[in-house]
Every structure is written in C-alpha cells, then in structure tokens.
Amino acid sequence: DVKVTQSSRYLVKRTGEKVFLECVQDMDHENMFWYRQDPGLGLRLIYFSYDVKMKEKGDIPEGYSVSREKKERFSLILESASTNQTSMYLCASSTIGTANEKLFFGSGTQLSVL
Amino acid sequence: QKEVEQNSGPLSVPEGAIASLNCTYSDRGSQSFFWYRQYSGKSPELIMFIYSNGDKEDGRFTAQLNKASQYVSLLIRDSQPSDSATYLCASWYQGGKLIFGQGTELSVKP
Numbered sequence: 001d002v003k004v005t006q007s008s009r010y011l012v013k014r015t016g017e018k019v020f021l022e023c024v025q026d027m028d029h030e031n032m033f034w035y036r037q038d039p040g041l042g043l044r045l046i047y048f049s050y051d052v053k054m055k056e057k058g059d060i061p062e063g064y065s066v067s068r069e070k071k072e073r074f075s076l077i078l079e080s081a082s083t084n085q086t087s088m089y090l091c092a093s094s095t096i097g098t099a100n101e102k103l104f105f106g107s108g109t110q111l112s113v114l
Numbered sequence: 115q116k117e118v119e120q121n122s123g124p125l126s127v128p129e130g131a132i133a134s135l136n137c138t139y140s141d142r143g144s145q146s147f148f149w150y151r152q153y154s155g156k157s158p159e160l161i162m163f164i165y166s167n168g169d170k171e172d173g174r175f176t177a178q179l180n181k182a183s184q185y186v187s188l189l190i191r192d193s194q195p196s197d198s199a200t201y202l203c204a205s206w207y208q209g210g211k212l213i214f215g216q217g218t219e220l221s222v223k224p
Contacts, residue, residue: 031210033212035214040122040216041216042120042202042214042215042216042217043158043202043204043214043217044214045211045212045213045214048210048211050210056210056211058211059211059213090157090158094212102148102160102163103158103160103212105157105158105159106157107156107157108157
C-alpha cells in the first residue's frame with residue numbers, strides 16, 4: 001500500500017522555536033509538496049520540489065524553508081515559529097509528468113504555536 | 115483574483131438529490147482539473163480529474179469542464195449522507211504547482 005508518512009500528527013511549539021516537519025514517501029515519486037490548510041482558505045502551497053536538492057516557492061513561502069536531501073524525504077522548516085503559523089500542514093507527493101497525475105497526501109500535522 | 119475559486123458553502127441537499135459544486139479558474143493556460151473530497155479530520159482524496167471540454171462520468175459523479183468560460187463543476191447524483199464532506203477543486207499551473215480552491219462544504223441530509 002502506497003504511503004506518505006508525516007512524522008507527527010499533533011505538535012505544540014512555543015513562539016520563536018525552530019520547528020521541523022518531516023515527510024517521507026515510499027512510492028519513488030519525483031514531486032513533493034507542502035501545503036497548509038486553514039478554515040475558509042483551503043489548501044495553500046508553501047513549497048514544492050521536483051527533484052532532490054531542488055525547491056520552488058509556492059504561494060506563501062514567507063517564514064518557511066524546505067530541505068530535500070533524499071528523494072523520499074521532504075522537510076518543512078519554520079525558522080522561528082509564530083502564532084500565525086498555527087495550522088494543519090499537509091505533505092503530498094506525485095510522479096513526474098503531473099498534468100494528469102494525482103497527489104497522494106499524508107495524514108497531516110496539526111501544529112499549534114503558543 | 116484567486117487562481118481557483120469556489121463557493122465555500124455550506125451547500126445542503128436532501129438525500130437522493132443532485133449536488134452541484136462549482137469552481138472557476140483564472141489561468142487560461144490551465145490544462146487539467148481535479149476534484150478532491152476531504153472528510154472532517156482526514157486528508158484529501160482524489161475522486162475525479164478532467165482535462166477535455168465536456169463531461170466525464172464516473173459512477174454517481176460527473177465532472178464538467180468549460181474552458182471558454184473557465185469553469186469546472188462536479189455533479190453528484192443520488193446524494194448520500196456519506197457524501198457529506200468538503201470538496202476541493204484544483205488546477206495545475208505553469209511551473210508545476212497544483213493550486214486548490216478554498217473548498218465547498220457539502221451536507222447531505224437524510
């Protein structure tokens with residue numbers, strides 16, 4: 001069974017902390033994505049990567065960075081967490097040539113920044 | 115203007131009725147469109163995609179695409195309470211981004 005695994009389901013951090021959200025996929029997918037989901041705003045793309053060590057900004061990259069050192073792993077980093085980064089974070093992956101390919105999502109990480 | 119727009123609802127329909135969910139997009143270069151369903155507390159799951167003008171049917175679901183009007187819709191026939199969820203419209207944009215609308219909450223009343 002194909003899988004996208006996010007390391008934590010719930011996470012509570014304090015303002016100013018450095019936060020790492022980890023995502024691992026076992027489908028040998030080239031593309032990986034990080035979204036955040038907030039009520040009334042839908043899923044908003046933070047960053048995506050189409051290859052190892054490659055990254056592209058999405059629509060809301062401010063305050064975030066990413067790392068993709070291995071094909072199967074895509075990490076989202078909050079350099080200095082702030083309360084407005086409290087959200088549900090969803091990781092996803094897909095194969096290359098994605099015009100008609102679906103995204104496989106992880107189960108999400110609910111991050112609370114206090 | 116948002117790249118992909120949906121009426122956030124909630125949309126309420128009685129069991130057995132047709133639910134109609136709508137989506138508009140801003141980029142005329144968009145080639146393919148997706149409908150994801152998301153149950154409360156769960157991750158989105160793909161239910162249909164469409165890239166040609168016209169209708170595409172899959173069981174109780176029909177996706178409709180009108181590129182001239184930049185409009186995508188999803189019809190759910192014989193709606194069931196188990197169809198109650200948030201439905202997300204999405205489109206691939208240049209540069210490899212899949213952009214989602216804000217989602218429409220559907221409630222099917224028994």
